[in-house]
Amino acid sequence: MGSGQWKVEKRSSFRSDSFSKEYETVPETGCLSIIVLGASGDLAKKKTFPALYNLYRRGFLQSNEVYIFGYARTKISDDDLRNRIRGDILAKMLQSTLKMYQQIKYVSGSYDTEDGFRLLDKEISEHEVSKNSAEGSSRRLFYLALPPSVYPPVCRMIRKCCMNRADLGGWTRIVIEKPFGKDLESAEKLSAQIGELFEEPQLYRIDHYLGKELVQNLLVLRFANRFFLPLWNRDNIQIVFREDFGTEGRGGYFDEYGIIRDIIQNHLLQLCLVAMEKPVSLKPEHIRDEKVKVLQSVLPIKDEEVVLGQYEGYRDDPTVPDHSNTPTFATVVLRIHNERWEGVPFILKAGKALNSRKAEIRVQFKDVPGDIFKCQKQGRNEFVIRLQPSEAMYMKLTVKQPGLEMSTVQSELDLSYKQRYQGVAIPEAYERLILDTIRGDQQHFVRRDELKAAWEIFTPLLHRIDDGEMKPLQYQPGSRGPVEADELLAKAGYVQTHGYIWIPPTL
Numbered sequence: 001m002g003s004g005q006w007k008v009e010k011r012s013s014f015r016s017d018s019f020s021k022e023y024e025t026v027p028e029t030g031c032l033s034i035i036v037l038g039a040s041g042d043l044a045k046k047k048t049f050p051a052l053y054n055l056y057r058r059g060f061l062q063s064n065e066v067y068i069f070g071y072a073r074t075k076i077s078d079d080d081l082r083n084r085i086r087g088d089i090l091a092k093m094l095q096s097t098l099k100m101y102q103q104i105k106y107v108s109g110s111y112d113t114e115d116g117f118r119l120l121d122k123e124i125s126e127h128e129v130s131k132n133s134a135e136g137s138s139r140r141l142f143y144l145a146l147p148p149s150v151y152p153p154v155c156r157m158i159r160k161c162c163m164n165r166a167d168l169g170g171w172t173r174i175v176i177e178k179p180f181g182k183d184l185e186s187a188e189k190l191s192a193q194i195g196e197l198f199e200e201p202q203l204y205r206i207d208h209y210l211g212k213e214l215v216q217n218l219l220v221l222r223f224a225n226r227f228f229l230p231l232w233n234r235d236n237i238q239i240v241f242r243e244d245f246g247t248e249g250r251g252g253y254f255d256e257y258g259i260i261r262d263i264i265q266n267h268l269l270q271l272c273l274v275a276m277e278k279p280v281s282l283k284p285e286h287i288r289d290e291k292v293k294v295l296q297s298v299l300p301i302k303d304e305e306v307v308l309g310q311y312e313g314y315r316d317d318p319t320v321p322d323h324s325n326t327p328t329f330a331t332v333v334l335r336i337h338n339e340r341w342e343g344v345p346f347i348l349k350a351g352k353a354l355n356s357r358k359a360e361i362r363v364q365f366k367d368v369p370g371d372i373f374k375c376q377k378q379g380r381n382e383f384v385i386r387l388q389p390s391e392a393m394y395m396k397l398t399v400k401q402p403g404l405e406m407s408t409v410q411s412e413l414d415l416s417y418k419q420r421y422q423g424v425a426i427p428e429a430y431e432r433l434i435l436d437t438i439r440g441d442q443q444h445f446v447r448r449d450e451l452k453a454a455w456e457i458f459t460p461l462l463h464r465i466d467d468g469e470m471k472p473l474q475y476q477p478g479s480r481g482p483v484e485a486d487e488l489l490a491k492a493g494y495v496q497t498h499g500y501i502w503i504p505p506t507l
């Protein structure tokens with residue numbers, strides 16, 4: 001591929017410093033086609049179309065510029081697709097959204113032959129012509145809401161039949177959903193196949209955790225606040241994902257992947273934003289360089305620092321094999337071999353069918369040396385960043401119990417978003433990430449070398465599980481997971497706080 005061909009992509013990297021003035025002011029105009037491949041599927045219905053709807057409603061997609069195309073094999077009409085989307089999106093449709101529905105077109109075709117993609121290209125071109133868009137100035141965003149097995153043929157077809165000429169400021173971008181492979185080898189193979197067709201600036205590997213409000217806040221929090229700087233190198237860090245429901249009809253998919261591939265290798269590892277060094281600037285490449293560096297510093301995982309679980313009843317799902325060895329729960333301790341993090345355990349924990357739904361980052365500090373208040377029993381200082389539910393950041397600390405006595409109590413400095421930012425609607429992760437794609441900002445997307453580094457960490461462990469060398473322990477649905485996981489946490493130095501009850505702030 002000639003390097004001069006992607007003029008526009010180069011311009012976007014200049015713009016993609018998210019906080020720069022240029023970014024704010026360079027307009028992205030011109031006809032925009034958003035093509036959702038796999039439009040008949042679950043993700044498209046649950047996430048992609050609602051995100052597009054919200055962007056439209058908030059004015060980020062202009063009716064005079066945007067047209068939305070659905071593509072899949074299922075034979076349905078434009079109206080069928082509109083009704084499917086409408087069913088899920090809001091019964092309370094506003095006048096403005098009706099307009100959006102007129103701008104949705106469905107094309108049916110297969111994923112590996114040219115006919116359907118030629119037809120799709122014809123429809124997109126007709127729309128571009130109707131908008132008087134000069135050839136080469138239009139923008140085409142292909143969103144692959146599809147099983148990864150069809151990414152290579154679909155990318156080949158797009159490359160062959162649906163590319164936009166980029167010589168007048170237009171572009172073609174591809175959004176790919178996880179899972180990006182099943183291990184290092186398959187991920188590298190997939191990357192190579194797609195990499196032959198598209199250059200890295202055209203590829204947006206989406207990990208929706210990177211679109212969550214508090215994940216986006218991590219860099220600001222860490223590098224714009226002086227008082228965190230000296231503290232950010234201890235004492236143990238837990239990154240936790242819990243769901244209070246099981247695989248719910250996705251057992252077939254899940255059993256092929258398991259909790260490490262489904263959640264830990266991607267979503268939780270993205271939170272390496274917590275561990276990376278300060279980037280040179282906010283340019284996406286500078287940030288992604290630092291993420292790669294920290295991932296490459298992770299030492300091989302030791303079997304004794306892993307606890308796997310499978311909830312009782314998981315195998316009752318008819319799509320799950322009777323003797324499945326797939327973990328639905330895992331606690332894994334990562335060790336980062338660099339100056340900042342030597343000796344600090346990073347505990348990644350994820351599980352389905354647990355006692356609550358929560359995702360958070362928890363930094364725990366060791367006991368105060370020479371404590372004159374004898375207050376360790378009340379719990380250690382902790383700084384918690386809660387991604388969901390109810391976004392919040394809070395610091396658990398020891399204070400004097402109000403009153404005449406000199407006694408101590410554990411309390412918190414609390415920044416609960418609902419209370420502090422009343423009336424502010426926090427956008428859905430997918431909305432933000434689709435908008436970033438349109439703007440050409442790759443900061444919150446996974447770069448190819450980052451993906452490789454992530455798979456390098458987990459592949460040996462995954463192969464041992466796949467080969468049956470490591471077995472998940474059974475746990476009760478609705479519990480905390482296997483008790484052995486709590487024992488591992490304790491061994492890693494985490495001290496659980498007992499008796500502390502967080503009281504949600506009221507107005």
Ligand SMILES: NC(=O)C1=CN([C@@H]2O[C@H](COP(=O)(O)OP(=O)(O)OC[C@H]3O[C@@H](n4cnc5c(N)ncnc54)[C@H](OP(=O)(O)O)[C@@H]3O)[C@@H](O)[C@H]2O)C=CC1
Binds near residue numbers: 043073150
């Ligand atoms: N669903 C979710 O909550 C999430 C999904 N993802 C990822 O997003 C992508 C899409 O997920 P999801 O929508 O759930 O997937 P679906 O299983 O619903 O598949 C999407 C569409 O792809 C087509 N399809 C399904 N199976 C095959 C196949 N074997 N070969 C060719 N085409 C097929 C079907 O369309 P048709 O038959 O009409 O062509 C289907 O409607 C996946 O990569 C998934 O891992 C990521 C995060 C969450």
Ligand SMILES: O=C1O[C@H](COP(=O)(O)O)[C@@H](O)[C@H](O)[C@H]1O
Binds near residue numbers: 208262263
């Ligand atoms: O990617 C996935 O994420 C969801 C959890 O997403 P969240 O935004 O609701 O936290 C998880 O349920 C699913 O198994 C996984 O594939």
